[in-house]
Amino acid sequence: MNPFIQKTHRAETEEKALLERLDRNNLPQHVAIIMDGNGRWAAQRHLPRIAGHRRGIRSVREIITFAREIGIKALTLYAFSNENWNRPAKEITQLMILLEHYLNKELDTMMKNGIRLRAVGQIDRLQDSVSRLIHAVEEKTKENNKMTLVLALSYGGRTEIIDAVKKVYKDLQTEKLSLKDLDEPHFSNYLYTQDIPDPDLMIRTSGEIRVSNFLLWQVAYTELYFTKTLWPDFRKKDFLLALHDYQGRERRFGGVTGEEND
Numbered sequence: 386m387n388p389f390i391q392k393t394h395r396a397e398t399e400e401k402a403l404l405e406r407l408d409r410n411n412l413p414q415h416v417a418i419i420m421d422g423n424g425r426w427a428a429q430r431h432l433p434r435i436a437g438h439r440r441g442i443r444s445v446r447e448i449i450t451f452a453r454e455i456g457i458k459a460l461t462l463y464a465f466s467n468e469n470w471n472r473p474a475k476e477i478t479q480l481m482i483l484l485e486h487y488l489n490k491e492l493d494t495m496m497k498n499g500i501r502l503r504a505v506g507q508i509d510r511l512q513d514s515v516s517r518l519i520h521a522v523e524e525k526t527k528e529n530n531k532m533t534l535v536l537a538l539s540y541g542g543r544t545e546i547i548d549a550v551k552k553v554y555k556d557l558q559t560e561k562l563s564l565k566d567l568d569e570p571h572f573s574n575y576l577y578t579q580d581i582p583d584p585d586l587m588i589r590t591s592g593e594i595r596v597s598n599f600l601l602w603q604v605a606y607t608e609l610y611f612t613k614t615l616w617p618d619f620r621k622k623d624f625l626l627a628l629h630d631y632q633g634r635e636r637r638f639g640g641v642t643g644e645e646n647d
């Protein structure tokens with residue numbers, strides 16, 4: 386057999402086995418992904434960084450489709466951080482063009498597959514045409530209920546917390562909120578992610594072991610999974626491996642294991 390076909394066949398069999406062994410009753414409701422490594426993927430091939438971002442879109446499509454298929458209710462993708470504004474203007478422009486193309490192209494699929502789009506971050510910092518497009522897609526998809534796709538754009542966890550504190554302060558001043566009511570669930574309502582439950586699983590690709598200012602408040606009890614795979618190479622099988630790893634974890638939330646009291 387042609388070695389390429391043989392390899393694909395093996396990968397498919399492996400993927401199928403992973404899927405069959407997956408416990409459908411113990412899936413994370415919300416998965417957040419730090420999609421990292423596009424630039425390195427391109428550099429390994431002596432290609433410009435944008436080629437890595439472009440290839441990364443294939444992974445985005447595959448993971449969204451698959452997550453929805455298996456019944457994950459929310460998927461958050463870290464697409465552009467506050468700190469990414471420090472990148473060369475040319476790369477930022479190329480990323481924004483890619484985002485516009487992607488949203489224009491995917492709207493039909495989102496409608497067909499019942500996917501609701503939510504953007505989190507300082508969306509108004511993006512160029513007008515991009516922020517208008519995002520708001521339009523959010524509006525058009527708002528009744529879809531199979532899965533929520535959260536795109537973190539111009540997003541920073543610390544800024545999100547400061548923005549929340551400012552809103553809290555305003556509501557205290559106007560007496561919409563009283564200080565004695567300010568607890569964790571109330572505070573969460575002031576974050577960009579107000580209507581989205583905290584992630585159960587966070588994945589970071591490319592071998593970096595850090596959170597890079599992502600969902601700082603929300604990951605308090607999230608299970609973290611790191612893989613060396615670069616984002617453009619991250620596909621269904623890699624996602625399944627992360628889900629299996631998650632299913633092997635014991636989530637204790639500060640409590641103790643088992644029922645016994647000794």
Ligand code: IPE
Nearest residue numbers: 420421422423424425426464
């Ligand atoms: C992640 O890939 C995509 C964005 C941050 C927009 P990178 O562009 O960070 O790729 P590396 O980390 O340089 O390989």
Ligand code: IPE
Nearest residue numbers: 419420421463464465466597
């Ligand atoms: C994190 O990746 C941000 C996104 C994936 C959008 P970076 O590549 O920007 O993070 P650092 O600089 O390696 O921490």
Ligand code: MG
Nearest residue numbers: 421422423424
């Ligand atoms: Mg990076």
